[in-house]
Amino acid sequence: MFIGAIGCEPLQLRRVHLERSRTIDVYRRNGGYEAIKKVLDSLSPDDVISEVKKSGLRGRGGAGFPTGMKWSFVPKDSPKAKYVVCNADESEPGTFKDRYLLERDPHMLIEGMLIAAYALGARTNYIYTRGEYKYLIDIMDVALDEARAAGLLGEKILGTNFACDIYTHTGAGAYICGEETALLSSLEGFRGHPRMKPPFPAISGLYASPTVVNNVETLTAVPDIIKMGGEAYQKLGTEKSGGTKLWSVSGHVNRPGVYELPMGYDDMEKFIMEDCRGMLNNKQLKAVIPGGSSVYIMRADQIIGKDVRMDYDGLVAAGSMVGSGGFIVMDETVDVFESTKNLTEFYKHESCGWCTPCREGTDWLVKIFKRIDGGGGRPEDARLLLDLCDNIEGKSFCPLGDAAAWPIQSAVKRFPEDFEKHLSGNGQPGK
């Protein structure tokens, strides 16, 4: 599997190929912990937030919300404790970038969290990692111990009055806990149910205190933003999408992997056919899900010859989204009815059961998919699936409902031929 940068100098992936890259020595010898020193020497919390705003960094977990703005929502005058929580619950199908950041460069995350904690005035901070990534929690714990021993965590960090602690926390196999409010419920020791927003976590998050939840890739971008300055970081990408982005490439390509691309990389066809070394077994490209399973599926003819620019605006214009950057490539052998059924089963399994439209809706979607699959498809079923999606989308507390609806809506509209061939059955439940 490939891990590296294309079209730019590696930034987030700068150290991943170094020997013992996860140790504090190698991190420090390669520019590590210079940013937190610069922050403590010469920047105020407001300066840090201002640099992050200038950088154009947007949340890399999937929602793409501007990070600097998210940080600025935390009230400065609140007497309550404040928290920075790193979302390392990476569970969006097709996404595996955070795994390699945690595995190979854990100190980059610690430094990013230290800077965020300084900017927001947070003393205690957590890294919420999915339970399946236990080996990464062990790696992070070793790295945190190294940082503590080096005086980078605890009281009087680098001889200043800045005090900060970071702890790991484990999830236990629930996709929903990647949603920030569900993550906070889980971190408080409850079922992973999302919360009504507002209040947003910046006002009332962990233990009802002001909290910022950021993805691993978002926080690991922060040290470079501080070192090179927000403007320089933004210029690596485009005006509305600053910096670089990690893409997790899987499926039918010759070279899957984690690719760091500048935002605005031109173009998606070249990316698949050249950078990812083209299609496996020389098959034809049929479809791409570019931003994790929740985003709209794209037809090959929306990509080939279309100069699709790989950034937030470029992908929206092309009919999909950046999402988490989970880039799933499918060749002509894939039946999009089958692939959509697979994802619908995923969302049904992962629906937390809190909101009726999502809990009941995903269950019915799977029932209908199974009936069609068992030979009971009817011509009107495509319409029925879309009707159901309309009754889920926008009607649940968190975006899991939307995420279940979007793949189906786009697949039915963009691959009608794959659905039609399943819809001439007898209308009876299958065996």
Place this chain on the structure above:
Amino acid sequence: MAEVLVKIQPPDHPVHMPEPAVFSPQVEAEIDRHLAKYPIKRSAILPLMFIVQRERGYLDPPGVQYLANRLQLRVTDIWEVATFYSMIHTKSIGKYHIQVCKTLSCKIMGAGKITKYCADKLGINVGETTADGRFSLSEVECLGSCGTAPMFQINFDYHENLTTEKIDQILDSLP
């Protein structure tokens, strides 16, 4: 109606709550380290459940009773959380839990064949445990190993880019 009411009367034998589980001083110290991370004890519920599971094989009623005492919660609070998370097992499970990823990237790279091969090799269906208690087989959702599909996780260990030969080698070399 009266008959129905008679039927749901409590049983005439008393209901016994299990005695809480007992752990070694080393495990107690490990639990203390987790509790020290949080301002409220309840936050430690998932890390502690994993410890109880590791020590007792699964989260059994004495383990639940222990957690309730340790976290100063009700037994129902523990069950409420335990039944939400797919990695918390409230029934016994094989020594080696083979979890084959079935989500899209793995599916299109041949996850179905991997599951079938494991099931045939072990002589069990998905969701079952071998008679000797050695292996359990499950299909699970995305494990974040999409670029190295197909894959499975055995307990906490990732095994990626699987082939049938590789599966033979992995399963046959387990102690």
